[in-house]
Amino acid sequence: MLELPAIILVFVSIFGFLNHKYLKLPLTVGLVLIALISGLGVLLIEAVVPSLQMSETIKNWLDEIDFNRTLMNGMLSFLLFAGALHVDLNNLMKAKLHVSILATFGVILSTFINGTCFYYLTQLFGFNIEYIYCLIFGVIVTPTDPVAVLGLLKRLKVPKRLEAIIGGESLFNDGVAVVIFSVLLTIAFGSSTGTAGMEQWMQMLF
Structure with a gap:
């Protein structure tokens, strides 16, 4: 039950670090930008390797959140x-x-x-x-x-x-x-x- 929030917190922490270290944008703007790039990256990977079904897996994870x-x-x-x-x-x-x-x-x-x-x-x-x-x-x-x-x-x-x-x-x-x-x-x-x-x-x- 706590696995998904933990995964989200880890990714937010990583994104926050990347923004602070490299982008140096306001935190909210930086996190949104990196999240958009990551989302496009997931779609690109799935287009190249459809068998991974990454977007379906992520969708199932998010469906568990109210x-x-x-x-x-x-x-x-x-x-x-x-x-x-x-x-x-x-x-x-x-x-x-x-x-x-x-x-x-x-x-x-x-x-x-x-x-x-x-x-x-x-x-x-x-x-x-x-x-x-x-x-x-x-x-x-x-x-x-x-x-x-x-x-x-x-x-x-x-x-x-x-x-x-x-x-x-x-x-x-x-x-x-x-x-x-x-x-x-x-x-x-x-x-x-x-x-x-x-x-x-x-x-x-x-």
């Missing part, structure tokens, strides 16, 4: 906690209006912009994907990683107020995005998830 529980009940809380440690509460309270607007209306606007662009891009390449699914993709890619954002802001030495606004928004946009995602998911699939999403939205507002 990503909803792993992300929502596990990783997300630690990510937000790590990000909140770097936020100055006094500066955040001074910028609460800007943070509130960006974390709510900003996320909604970004969802529609990302979803609409993705919709027309898929149409351009001949993929017939319904608009609602494009919006779901839009809300998935909208939230920013608070740890990566705050680390980058500190390296750039931006003004404290701007750091509080961007950092605060990056912390709160995850919760708003989860609610929007739940609502869009219900519209797309007609499950009871959206009702739960609306309840979360009302609890967050009131």
